[in-house]
Amino acid sequence: xxxRISATYALRSLGRHSRRTILSMLGVGIGVAIGIxxxxxxxxxxxxxxxxxxxxxxxxxxxxxxxWSAERDITLRLAGGEQAARAAAALPGVVHVAPRSxxxxxxxxxxxxxxxxxxxxxxxxxxxxxxxVYKSRMEGRYLRSDDPGRVVIGRTIADRxxxxxxxxxxxxxxxxxxxxxxMLRITGILGTGVRDLDATICxxxxxxxxxxxxxxxxxxxxxxxxxxxxxxxxxRDLARRIDQVEVLxxxxxxxxxxxxxxxxxxxxxxxxxxxxxxxxxxxxxxQLTAVMERRREIxxxxxxxxxxxxxxGLVVIEALAVSLGGAAVALGLGGAAAYVLATRGVNLQAxxxxxxxxxxxxxxxxxxxxxxxxxxxxxxxxSVAATVSxxxxxxxxxxxxxxxxxxxx
Amino acid sequence: MRPETHDNLITARQLTKxxxxxxxxxxxxxxxxxxxxxxxxxxxxxxxxxxxTTLLNLxxxxxxxxxxxxxxxxxxxxxxxRRERADMRLREIGxxxxxYNLVPVLTALENVEFVLELQxxxxxxxxxxxxxxxxxxxxxxxxxRPGELSGGQQQRVAVARAVASLPRLVLADEPxxxxxxxxxxxxxxxxRDLNRQQNITFIFSTHDPRVMAHAGRIVTLxxxxxAKDTEP
Numbered sequence: 001x002x003x004r005i006s007a008t009y010a011l012r013s014l015g016r017h018s019r020r021t022i023l024s025m026l027g028v029g030i031g032v033a034i035g036i037x038x039x040x041x042x043x044x045x046x047x048x049x050x051x052x053x054x055x056x057x058x059x060x061x062x063x064x065x066x067x068w069s070a071e072r073d074i075t076l077r078l079a080g081g082e083q084a085a086r087a088a089a090a091l092p093g094v095v096h097v098a099p100r101s102x103x104x105x106x107x108x109x110x111x112x113x114x115x116x117x118x119x120x121x122x123x124x125x126x127x128x129x130x131x132x133v134y135k136s137r138m139e140g141r142y143l144r145s146d147d148p149g150r151v152v153i154g155r156t157i158a159d160r161x162x163x164x165x166x167x168x169x170x171x172x173x174x175x176x177x178x179x180x181x182x183m184l185r186i187t188g189i190l191g192t193g194v195r196d197l198d199a200t201i202c203x204x205x206x207x208x209x210x211x212x213x214x215x216x217x218x219x220x221x222x223x224x225x226x227x228x229x230x231x232x233x234x235x236r237d238l239a240r241r242i243d244q245v246e247v248l249x250x251x252x253x254x255x256x257x258x259x260x261x262x263x264x265x266x267x268x269x270x271x272x273x274x275x276x277x278x279x280x281x282x283x284x285x286x287q288l289t290a291v292m293e294r295r296r297e298i299x300x301x302x303x304x305x306x307x308x309x310x311x312x313g314l315v316v317i318e319a320l321a322v323s324l325g326g327a328a329v330a331l332g333l334g335g336a337a338a339y340v341l342a343t344r345g346v347n348l349q350a351x352x353x354x355x356x357x358x359x360x361x362x363x364x365x366x367x368x369x370x371x372x373x374x375x376x377x378x379x380x381x382x383s384v385a386a387t388v389s390x391x392x393x394x395x396x397x398x399x400x401x402x403x404x405x406x407x408x409x
Numbered sequence: 410m411r412p413e414t415h416d417n418l419i420t421a422r423q424l425t426k427x428x429x430x431x432x433x434x435x436x437x438x439x440x441x442x443x444x445x446x447x448x449x450x451x452x453x454x455x456x457x458x459x460x461x462t463t464l465l466n467l468x469x470x471x472x473x474x475x476x477x478x479x480x481x482x483x484x485x486x487x488x489x490x491r492r493e494r495a496d497m498r499l500r501e502i503g504x505x506x507x508x509y510n511l512v513p514v515l516t517a518l519e520n521v522e523f524v525l526e527l528q529x530x531x532x533x534x535x536x537x538x539x540x541x542x543x544x545x546x547x548x549x550x551x552x553x554r555p556g557e558l559s560g561g562q563q564q565r566v567a568v569a570r571a572v573a574s575l576p577r578l579v580l581a582d583e584p585x586x587x588x589x590x591x592x593x594x595x596x597x598x599x600x601r602d603l604n605r606q607q608n609i610t611f612i613f614s615t616h617d618p619r620v621m622a623h624a625g626r627i628v629t630l631x632x633x634x635x636a637k638d639t640e641p
Contacts, residue, residue: 003526005519012514300510303471304570305499306527307492403471403498 002313010317017290024286024322029329031279032383035272036334036375041341042268043370046261050228050250052363055131058253059098059222060231063088063238064246074102074117074219075176079244081218087241088223093230096129098122101209101219105173107153107184107202109161116157116202118173120209120219123147129224132192132201140165140188147205151184154201155191165189175214182212272382279326279383280390287319287394295401303403312395319391320384327383335375342371417480418578418610419445419468424477425633426463437463439633440477445612447577450604452624453614459630461614462582468612469502469580470494482577499528503571505581505613509563511555517566518542518551521573528574541573542566545599561592565599572603579603581613585620597623 002010014021054060063084065076078084081099089097101120106113123143126133133142143152151169163169165186172181190201210216225234231249238247251258291298298311345368424441427434438460445451445468453461466472467479470486471494479486482501489497498504511520518538525534542551545565555563564584571579581600585593601623604611613620621627621641629637 005515005523005526008519009512009515009523016514296510297512300506301512302495303469303498303504304524304527305495305497307495310527404466 002310002317006310006314007317010314011321013290013294013314014318014321020286020290021322021325024283025325025329027282027286028279028323028326028383028387029333031275031282031386032326032330032379033332033334033337035275035382036330036379037337037341037369038271039268039378040334040338040369040371040375041367042264044342044368046264047228047370048364048367049257049261052131053254053257054224054228054250055129057098057100057130057132057222058250059096059129060225060228060250061223061235061238062248062250062253063221063223063242064248065219066244066246068220069246069248069252074104075215077101077215077217077219078221079217080242081221084242084245085218085221088221088238091234091237093225093227093234094223095226096125096222096224098125098129098222098224099206099218099220100222101206101215101217103173103175103209103213103215105171105202107157107161108170108172109163109167112161114157114160114199116153117200118151118171118202118204118209118213120206121203122206126203129222132197133190133203135192137191137193138188139191140186142188143203143205145205147187148208148211149183149185150187150204150208152188152190152201152203153186154198155189156195156198157202158186158189160199171212173213177214180212180214184208184212276382276386276389279386283319283322283387283390284393287315287391288397290318291315291394291398298398299401299403302401308399311399311401312392315391315395315398316388319387319395323383323387324380326387327379330379330383331376334379338369338371338375341369343368345369416447417444418447418482419443419612420478420480421464421467422478424464424467424479425475426460426467426472427475437633438467438474441630441633441635443628443635443638445610447610448604448608449610449612450601450623450625451610451612452621452627453612453630454616454621454627455630455636460633461630463633464630465580465582465612465614468578469504470497499524500574501577503574503576503579503609505564505567505571505579505584507583507586509555509560509567509587511563511566511570513555516552516554517547517558517562517569520555520566521570524570524573530574538573541569545569559592560587561589561595564588564592564596568596568599568603572607572609575607576609578610578612581611583614583616585615585617590619593617593619 065078068076085097085099088094099122103118105118106115123145127142143150163186167186169184169186170181171184172179184204192198225231235247302311345366347366349365421441421443424438426438427436441464453464455461467474468481470481470489482497512523515523521538521541522534525537542548547565547569550558550562585596588596597620600611603609615621626640628635
């Protein structure tokens, strides 16, 4: 156990070489500051990607008919879809519940055609829950709940078919009883700014899709939460309340984005490991020097009866003090940089051009770093972990000093 | 050699110590027989290289003998673990070093208090440290760091540190070597008083004839052996 005098001794020892102590703190602080900025940036990027994928239609969770995962057959329908949607909406943390159904079809105008996945939606929900709807440039208007025979298509489809608002599209699709056809009038054209994404947009109301396809019921239900960290909790609740369904996370629905987010996090962990290593080596060097300079003093203390554990404690206290100073420096430098990145963001338009998609997910061109109270805990934890763990080797060297060294001098 | 009695603090029989550096072996003690009883004020004298410091190191369980038998405060030194040795040094043996060896960043009071803290003495340790300093007329220097004290004052603080926990035995290696005559005399008087008033056994190595004059017993080492053992 380390008492008051021992702690005083350790802390005053730092003052003997104040320049070395300050440089050590700066070294720790700058290393941890880099860790803060990198982590804040990667966390912000990951949050952005998760938000983008979940708000682009996938939701944080998606309820699909049992067996859907095996073949991803979009003609499967939920048994009791409305009941499932009501159950989901009643759960804490659920912000939006968006039922959808899908059918593959062919849109034609004159002698031009385009293959699409026609998505049946609840317009009032879709306009709030789907960023592809509410963030895009809309020509005309979006669907209304009582909009029979109306369709909203993407700008690329409109260009390919050479159609405009109020034109009637001839749609052919495979129903449960064979090939069907219908006419759909264009009520709106959505432009996300990304050609590939605009080539996939084809929305009708759920009711319209039932009428023209012959498939009744809801195909899937996307659920948006207030916080993606609640996914597993809500998933468990849903699985308990609803039968005959699968509840998938956004990661399972969009494994590509999930792999990207996981890759970023892996990079972040590797970076933190490198920072700990570099900071640690610096601390080992500085503390080893300090221990060797006080070899005789430590040997005297050992001669007086100080135990090896108490010697280790002295060195660790010194390291702890350096780590706290380093954490303060890191918060000053890294915290400020993270704050700027979090409030102003970085627009990647110059780097990426206009393609802000990943698959059928509409990404944001500006990435904002994640800034919050976690940075304080992170700076302290990283600083203390790197510094204190690095001090163990010098502490071990100090604890091994022989007391006879004190008397030989 | 004196007869072994129950109040022996130190009993050495054919004690040897050989230092090995590479292939070179240097014998420092070549079979020392010695008994030190409680309450003695013993000087170990002899020329440089006679083995004085080595013998003090062994008696202070700071080092291990190469051969022979050594009982320190009733325990066989050879069978003690590192932790037991540290514990004995902490609780039962005080040390005074030639170069004072006070902790430079602590005040005189804190230096004395430090040893008590290591012993696990709680709230009472500051009071006890002040008492010791007062007893040794060091109160005016209590809040000064070693760098602000003269050599004599530092060595008196070192003695205060050594006796603060009322050890049974104090070992001092050339305690007056760096002191002028006046300070050496004052230090020896202080140690003698502690020896008489508190029955603390003192064993010290010295070359200094003034120190020998204070000793109750003089053990002379020559070439790692006890050449003479007298009580002036």
